[in-house]
């Protein structure tokens with residue numbers, strides 16, 4: 001293993017890169033895909049093929065992606081993990097940095113790859129397109145890798161639904177399912193690529209048991225493992241309509257939604273008969289770290305080194321298992337464990353399948369970055385409380401910041417920031433429902449995210465790698481192993497862009513506000529806070545590209561003014577405002593309403609899911625309300641759950 005590099009040494013290495021112009025034309029189209037045998041019409045691909053192409057470039061290349069939207073609703077592309085330093089408007093988050101890319105139009109995204117390398121991915125940030133398959137790896141090759149290996153392979157693991165997202169969303173976003181309980185996927189897909197192409201036979205990409213990845217004795221492989229999920233992403237205008245699903249008696253017009261919970265957050269990955277050494281997490285090179293398995297949450301990426309065996313007489317299974325501990329109920333016909341094959345020879349027998357006894361959360365914060373960066377000393381801090389369960393005073397806590405459930409503004413936050421001069425420093429202009437937090441240039445934010453839910457949840461911050469400075473697996477514990485104090489002065493804490501916050505646990509992350517613009521921190525679905533960084537710097541450095549402005553115009557969205565598109569710090573009429581609390585629950589029958597009194601919208605999470613699926617989606621509102629009531633009573637009898645204990649314990653301590 002090499003000694004750690006300093007940032008300066010890494011940059012010196014980098015300067016040897018020779019840069020090229022990489023230009024891609026994507027025609028975003030519907031396509032019929034059948035990765036698991038089922039023919040899924042309306043999958044979203046590129047140029048009539050699925051999966052979409054891998055974007056593989058070298059550090060310091062000039063990368064341009066021309067996306068032509070041949071779909072029938074606005075789209076967007078987000079290149080996950082890329083810093084977009086000075087070009088926040090290409091970050092592709094509708095409602096935050098751009099309006100949608102309208103159907104029939106083309107948008108050219110410039111993807112800066114001059115500050116980072118490693119394993120990333122690109123995807124639509126507009127929910128239905130992302131859900132229906134518009135997502136692919138983005139690999140940036142370093143000028144010189146800190147680790148040695150002979151070949152590299154990309155392995156993608158992805159949830160997969162047979163039903164079209166628009167239909168799923170309609171079906172599930174109605175008054176019988178007010179929390180957006182998520183449909184359960186039909187399968188997990190494992191597929192792989194090398195040298196920029198997916199492994200295929202007869203022009204067909206190979207999935208799961210059809211996939212055989214050739215290995216040769218004597219070689220060491222770098223395997224880049226990516227996890228995606230078929231979960232709705234952010235789409236502000238959909239958000240806006242659908243955050244009020246109950247306002248109009250449950251009748252919905254929009255084609256997309258944001259579900260406030262995540263069920264299928266994690267999976268486990270390993271290869272029988274082979275050791276794995278982690279060397280990269282989310283684009284951050286690390287010192288070699290041996291692991292028995294990887295725990296991947298949506299959007300997380302790892303590279304592992306795997307050395308081939310000398311004995312080539314057997315083939316081995318590659319495993320990807322759903323983390324079933326996250327499920328309240330497992331549908332009988334849902335397969336939980338999936339495999340592909342690592343092959344030393346076509347005729348070989350396959351070694352007996354391995355079973356992992358101790359699957360759980362990976363200690364990813366113990367990874368040590370190759371490029372040393374001392375722990376920042378925070379200059380400002382913020383606590384986000386993530387609520388997904390009943391809170392005993394009966395208030396909606398489907399929120400992270402100040403009880404606000406994020407709803408995208410009309411005018412994207414970046415455009416408000418760039419157009420309102422000094423008024424942009426007044427948080428009010430970003431709208432009552434944006435969950436915004438302002439950061440001054442070079443502030444060092446210490447952000448604590450406490451997860452009061454009984455499931456682990458991932459969070460992704462756009463525009464930065466953050467330091468992971470504390471991970472507590474149980475915030476109620478007095479055991480410093482489980483609930484360490486927040487210490488300062490670490491020599492080289494782990495950095496990444498997507499983190500899992502354990503159930504009942506907390507993480508502290510830190511970053512320097514040195515990237516002007518509007519950066520969203522969100523979990524896989526919906527709960528979000530937008531950090532408005534260095535507003536004067538953003539105004540000075542950035543001018544919206546004309547193409548982006550024109551496309552807002554085409555969609556009838558103002559590119560100037562506050563969250564409602566008005567040049568005012570007081571008049572926000574028309575900007576999304578709500579939902580906030582129980583008063584918003586309308587559209588239920590009186591009986592159903594009665595049953596819901598005393599419990600909260602968010603309390604239904606999980607329970608509704610269980611009930612809805614267990615009974616095959618056949619309930620009417622009254623029956624559903626009764627089921628929920630029964631479930632609530634059971635939960636109360638069992639002691640109120642993690643949430644209440646956690647809350648009381650930590651409030652008790654700090655009070």
Ligand SMILES: *[C@@H]1O[C@H](CO)[C@@H](O)[C@H](O)[C@H]1NC(C)=O
Pocket residue numbers: 014015016017019060114
């Ligand atoms: C990146 O590329 C530009 C020109 O394309 C070149 O001027 C610059 O030196 C390169 N920087 C590094 C760090 O390689």
Ligand SMILES: *[C@@H]1O[C@H](CO)[C@@H](O)[C@H](O)[C@H]1NC(C)=O
Pocket residue numbers: 024025026027046047053
């Ligand atoms: C998609 O098709 C266009 C021609 O219509 C071609 O120029 C482009 O290279 C194709 N893109 C990919 C990624 O194959």
Ligand SMILES: *[C@@H]1O[C@H](CO)[C@@H](O)[C@H](O)[C@H]1NC(C)=O
Pocket residue numbers: 027029048068070
């Ligand atoms: C893009 O795809 C659509 C749908 O297949 C097709 O009608 C159109 O001609 C394509 N456009 C280009 C420029 O290839």
Ligand SMILES: *[C@@H]1O[C@H](CO)[C@@H](O)[C@H](O)[C@H]1NC(C)=O
Pocket residue numbers: 151194195
């Ligand atoms: C990819 O490139 C490597 C090294 O050049 C080569 O050994 C390998 O066979 C290629 N793989 C595929 C699938 O083309």
Ligand SMILES: *[C@@H]1O[C@H](CO)[C@@H](O)[C@H](O)[C@H]1NC(C)=O
Pocket residue numbers: 307308309310
């Ligand atoms: C394979 O054999 C070589 C030469 O004997 C040895 O150095 C190496 O450690 C062996 N590799 C493995 C994975 O056993």
Ligand SMILES: *[C@@H]1O[C@H](CO)[C@@H](O)[C@H](O)[C@H]1NC(C)=O
Pocket residue numbers: 321336337354355356357
């Ligand atoms: C799935 O894998 C886990 C972990 O190896 C194992 O405990 C479980 O029995 C497997 N389930 C099935 C249905 O094979």
Ligand SMILES: *[C@@H]1O[C@H](CO)[C@@H](O)[C@H](O)[C@H]1NC(C)=O
Pocket residue numbers: 393395402403
């Ligand atoms: C959030 O809601 C709780 C419970 O009603 C309340 O005590 C608290 O003051 C609210 N916080 C904010 C910032 O509104």
Ligand SMILES: *[C@@H]1O[C@H](CO)[C@@H](O)[C@H](O)[C@H]1NC(C)=O
Pocket residue numbers: 083085115463464465514515
């Ligand atoms: C953005 O660019 C500025 C100026 O080069 C630099 O100081 C800062 O570290 C960069 N931030 C990120 C996240 O790339």
